[in-house]
Amino acid sequence: xxxxxxxxxxxxxVDADPDTPLLWVVRDYLxxxxxxxxxxxxxxGACTMHIDGVATRTCMFPLSxxxxxxxxxxxxxGKDGLHPLQEAWVKNNVPQCGYCQSxxxxxxxxxLATNPDPSDEEIEQAVSNLCRCGTYHRVKATIKEVAAxxxx
Amino acid sequence: xxxxxxxxxxxxxxxxxxxxxxxALSVKVPAIxxxxxxxxxxxxxxxxxLPEDFSAWLAILEDDTVVVRSPMPEIGNGVLTQxxxxxxxxxxxxxTKLAPEFTSPxxxxxxxxxxxxxxxSSSLAFFCxxxxxxxxxxxxxxxxxxxxxxxxxxxxDEWGVPVAEVTAENSVLSHKSGKKLRFGEVAAAAAKIxxxxxxxxxxxxxxxxxxxxxxxKIQNEQIVQGQIVYGxxxxxxxxxxxxxxxxxxxxxxxxxxxxxAIKDMPGNPKVIVVxxxxxxxxxxxxxxxxxxxxxxxxxxxxxxxxxxxxxALEALPIExxxxxxxxxxxxxxxxxxxxxxxxxxxxxxxxxxxDQTAIDSGEVxxxxxxxxxxxxxxxxxxxxTALVTDDSVDFWFSMQNQGQYWSVVSQEAEMxxxxxxxxxxxxxxxxxxxxxxxEGYMITAVAKKxxxxxxxxxxxxxxxxxxxxxxxxxxxKLSAVLGKDGYPVAIKAESVAGPLAGYYQHPMLxxxxxxxxxxxxxxxxxxxxxxxxxxxxxxxxxxxxxxTDELAAAAGIDPLEYRLKLYSKWVDPGWVKVLxxxxxxxxxxxKLPEGQAQGVAICNWAADLQAEPPxxxxxxxxxxxxxxxxxxxxxxxxxxxxxxxxxVMNKDAVLAQLQGGTLFGYNMSMNEGLTLNNGAxxxxxxxxxxxxxxxxVPEVNIHFEGLSGDDRFSETGEVGVGPVGPAIANAIFAAxxxxxxxxxxxxxxxxxx
Numbered sequence: 001x002x003x004x005x006x007x008x009x010x011x012x013x014v015d016a017d018p019d020t021p022l023l024w025v026v027r028d029y030l031x032x033x034x035x036x037x038x039x040x041x042x043x044x045g046a047c048t049m050h051i052d053g054v055a056t057r058t059c060m061f062p063l064s065x066x067x068x069x070x071x072x073x074x075x076x077x078g079k080d081g082l083h084p085l086q087e088a089w090v091k092n093n094v095p096q097c098g099y100c101q102s103x104x105x106x107x108x109x110x111x112l113a114t115n116p117d118p119s120d121e122e123i124e125q126a127v128s129n130l131c132r133c134g135t136y137h138r139v140k141a142t143i144k145e146v147a148a149x150x151x152x
Numbered sequence: 153x154x155x156x157x158x159x160x161x162x163x164x165x166x167x168x169x170x171x172x173x174x175x176a177l178s179v180k181v182p183a184i185x186x187x188x189x190x191x192x193x194x195x196x197x198x199x200x201x202l203p204e205d206f207s208a209w210l211a212i213l214e215d216d217t218v219v220v221r222s223p224m225p226e227i228g229n230g231v232l233t234q235x236x237x238x239x240x241x242x243x244x245x246x247x248t249k250l251a252p253e254f255t256s257p258x259x260x261x262x263x264x265x266x267x268x269x270x271x272x273s274s275s276l277a278f279f280c281x282x283x284x285x286x287x288x289x290x291x292x293x294x295x296x297x298x299x300x301x302x303x304x305x306x307x308x309d310e311w312g313v314p315v316a317e318v319t320a321e322n323s324v325l326s327h328k329s330g331k332k333l334r335f336g337e338v339a340a341a342a343a344k345i346x347x348x349x350x351x352x353x354x355x356x357x358x359x360x361x362x363x364x365x366x367x368x369k370i371q372n373e374q375i376v377q378g379q380i381v382y383g384x385x386x387x388x389x390x391x392x393x394x395x396x397x398x399x400x401x402x403x404x405x406x407x408x409x410x411x412x413a414i415k416d417m418p419g420n421p422k423v424i425v426v427x428x429x430x431x432x433x434x435x436x437x438x439x440x441x442x443x444x445x446x447x448x449x450x451x452x453x454x455x456x457x458x459x460x461x462x463x464a465l466e467a468l469p470i471e472x473x474x475x476x477x478x479x480x481x482x483x484x485x486x487x488x489x490x491x492x493x494x495x496x497x498x499x500x501x502x503x504x505x506x507d508q509t510a511i512d513s514g515e516v517x518x519x520x521x522x523x524x525x526x527x528x529x530x531x532x533x534x535x536x537t538a539l540v541t542d543d544s545v546d547f548w549f550s551m552q553n554q555g556q557y558w559s560v561v562s563q564e565a566e567m568x569x570x571x572x573x574x575x576x577x578x579x580x581x582x583x584x585x586x587x588x589x590x591e592g593y594m595i596t597a598v599a600k601k602x603x604x605x606x607x608x609x610x611x612x613x614x615x616x617x618x619x620x621x622x623x624x625x626x627x628x629k630l631s632a633v634l635g636k637d638g639y640p641v642a643i644k645a646e647s648v649a650g651p652l653a654g655y656y657q658h659p660m661l662x663x664x665x666x667x668x669x670x671x672x673x674x675x676x677x678x679x680x681x682x683x684x685x686x687x688x689x690x691x692x693x694x695x696x697x698x699x700t701d702e703l704a705a706a707a708g709i710d711p712l713e714y715r716l717k718l719y720s721k722w723v724d725p726g727w728v729k730v731l732x733x734x735x736x737x738x739x740x741x742x743k744l745p746e747g748q749a750q751g752v753a754i755c756n757w758a759a760d761l762q763a764e765p766p767x768x769x770x771x772x773x774x775x776x777x778x779x780x781x782x783x784x785x786x787x788x789x790x791x792x793x794x795x796x797x798x799x800v801m802n803k804d805a806v807l808a809q810l811q812g813g814t815l816f817g818y819n820m821s822m823n824e825g826l827t828l829n830n831g832a833x834x835x836x837x838x839x840x841x842x843x844x845x846x847x848x849v850p851e852v853n854i855h856f857e858g859l860s861g862d863d864r865f866s867e868t869g870e871v872g873v874g875p876v877g878p879a880i881a882n883a884i885f886a887a888x889x890x891x892x893x894x895x896x897x898x899x900x901x902x903x904x905x
Contacts, residue, residue: 016457016459017418017459017460017463019459019463020457020459021459024457024458024459028393028457028458028459029457031387032378033378033381033384033385033387034377034378034379035378036382036384036531036532036580037384037533037610038531038532038533038613038838039613039837039838040612040613040614040837041613041837041838041839043837043838043839044531044838046531073378074377074378075377075378077377078377082373082376082377086376086377089372089375089376090368090372090373090376091368092368093368093369093372093804093808094372095228095369095372095375095376096228096229096808096812097227097228097530097531097532097578097579097580097581097582098228098371098372098375098380098578098580099382099530099531099532099580099581100531101375101376102376102378105376121847123846124845124846124847125847127846128845128846128847129845129846130531130838130843130845131531131846132529132530132531132581132583132816132843133228133581133812133816134811134812134813134814134815134816134849135808135811135812136815136844136845136846136849137811137849137852138808138811139846140846
């Protein structure tokens with residue numbers, strides 16, 4: 001099916017099978033590879049994007065359900081330069097292999113957009129992505145640091 | 153076959169995929185490598201003909217960019233940053249101008265082994281290894297110093313002044329007259345200059361970057377924007393995707409498939425069979441580790457897009473013959489077999505120290521331990537891309553050792569070494585998985601049947617789990633006789649395990665106990681195994697350190713004090729310092745409520761006592777603070793870790809590796825174990841193979857005060873996983889009186905009254 005989607009502020013037309021998951025539409029048809037394939041069953045969170053601002057695991061989200069929705073990927077997270085989370089991520093040397101980090105950042109940014117002062121438990125719940133390298137402590141500390149800075 | 157591997161155990165132990173890092177400290181330099189633009193996919197390795205080349209290791213461009221070439225992959229440990237720091241130390245360039253990239257084995261071969269020769273006298277003489285290896289560090293420092301002196305000579309020529317009056321700092325050459333030139337302005341001239349003699353390296357005491365700064369990863373800014381190219385991100389013009397399936401029981405055969413079932417599906421699906429019985433040439437290049445893999449039966453569906461290939465593969469009727477592996481019906485069968493071999497008394501000792509009858513001379517304390525098969529479970533699923541033409545093969549993959557894949561890809565494509573071009577991508581987690589070359593055979597086998605078309609082969613997560621090169625299972629019986637003082641006079645280890653496990657690199661079996669025996673027998677299942685963070689060490693540390701705790705309990709001595717006295721006699725004084733550090737930092741012995749307790753463990757990775765002088769490797773101790781409710785719910789509150797690598801080159805890189813290694817060991821011990829079902833594994837995705845999430849992990853405190861300052865920069869990647877499991881098991885015993893002698897702990901009944 002041919003469908004026009006709004007992604008990172010741009011209208012893009014995709015001709016793909018309607019059951020193609022958004023993850024593969026974005027990676028394989030639109031050539032944006034920042035969002036990762038990890039498990040295919042919405043367990044790991046590497047494929048997290050924002051759909052209408054909500055952090056969504058897209059490896060099982062079919063293209064056919066995307067009509068009239070706005071998508072943001074890691075490529076569109078920083079509108080003018082880096083998002084404050086991305087900046088803090090670099091400063092605190094958060095990534096190790098880096099593969100899960102796009103998903104982590106998308107989950108964290110959606111959280112802070114709706115909850116500027118999350119508790120530890122709220123962070124753990126919203127950013128439940130898998131990281132095999134073991135960056136969890138730095139991820140949590142960095143989200144809290146950015147939240148605190150934004151609060152002023 | 154694996155049992156005939158050429159790689160010796162010792163070689164493997166010393167072959168690390170990690171780095172060590174910095175002692176002290178000062179300020180962070182997050183702007184390192186601000187110039188870094190990582191090579192885009194599809195470009196061949198840069199280099200040979202660049203006029204700016206100073207050596208294979210580095211080139212300086214007109215805009216002062218310093219291209220630094222790493223023979224090592226970046227697997228999340230900061231290798232590229234380490235390489236940049238090392239070159240900059242002697243080159244004296246502006247560190248924001250560093251632009252590291254990956255080099256390749258073709259470059260190495262065409263340049264007379266420039267990279268591999270740097271490490272020939274160590275066991276790391278291949279395209280892998282750790283970035284602070286002493287010989288490699290020296291080679292990189294020399295490359296930097298040589299380039300600096302040539303830049304100075306070029307500036308001196310330009311100004312007509314003696315070279316001794318020229319200084320180099322921060323990518324600028326200066327003369328006392330006030331004249332200045334940027335490195336990039338004289339780089340082309342300098343590259344043509346030959347020095348009469350290689351410059352001497354400055355002493356370590358004058359280093360200003362290594363051990364003095366702790367920059368973050370040079371590629372962080374690209375990672376956080378999703379710009380880094382991992383294997384899975386390779387997209388080439390005209391590329392097709394393949395979804396691959398192999399027999400769910402390893403070693404099984406393809407019986408039949410029905411292509412007509414998918415012929416009308418979208419994406420022009422086409423079946424390609426990988427047939428291991430097809431005749432193949434012998435390797436044209438010796439594989440780095442020896443032959444560790446071979447082609448396996450496989451069915452691939454190639455289509456225009458990945459989702460189309462995957463759906464067609466799922467719809468394709470395929471019949472497999474599981475073969476002999478199906479006889480391993482369940483875990484109980486495996487364990488029964490392994491322990492029956494131990495009980496047979498037929499396991500030949502490979503370590504014999506002192507009097508072999510001493511173990512029969514008194515009351516014997518014995519315990520049996522077991523660790524299961526585990527999967528590396530790196531987050532990037534298995535995948536890779538190959539383009540085979542009549543004249544050449546190009547191969548893009550998240551390799552951990554290009555040397556192995558160069559051999560494999562060349563052999564499978566039947567292509568000469570110089571026409572076998574490897575493209576190292578970033579690696580989405582490895583933990584040992586991408587070493588043996590098995591994926592290289594499968595990817596190339598598919599692509600060679602699509603000549604002229606690049607094919608990106610992707611294993612689903614389920615297939616990635618099903619086709620692991622797993623952490624070996626290990627069964628072991630440990631026995632000891634204690635002297636009057638409560639310390640062992642004799643110890644014996646009998647193990648049945650896969651080829652990378654079953655042995656003990658631990659003082660107790662390396663001479664600390666006067667009488668020692670250790671033997672190992674291959675478990676010989678059909679399960680294919682390979683490196684997994686800390687091969688052998690990750691199981692053996694759990695067993696020997698749990699057993700040490702049992703001996704301390706039998707002697708009625710506090711387990712930490714017991715170890716302090718035991719290791720006070722060890723050749724490496726670092727062990728006691730590490731124990732003292734963790735004792736103090738974790739407040740060992742602090743009063744805790746009922747149901748809570750501490751446990752301790754200590755172990756070592758990569759020591760080589762036969763080396764001259766002895767190499768003490770990486771020593772690490774952990775104190776776990778746990779709580780077990782009466783109905784058996786286990787909570788680990790904190791893990792305190794102290795360690796000794798000698799010295800470190802990048803403190804924050806070491807910290808990250810130890811934080812990660814500790815959590816890896818935590819997950820391994822608490823969660824991980826694959827379950828056999830008629831030769832196949834039950835767990836095929838993260839729903840059944842649990843990996844802890846952010847909310848599940850304990851407080852982790854890494855203490856640098858245990859560093860001895862000994863003259864070595866030992867590695868950090870593997871060592872962290874070792875002491876976590878036994879420290880937790882020993883704390884569980886202290887809290888409940890129950891010994892847990894098997895991982896994962898989530899399967900244990902810990903209820904107590």
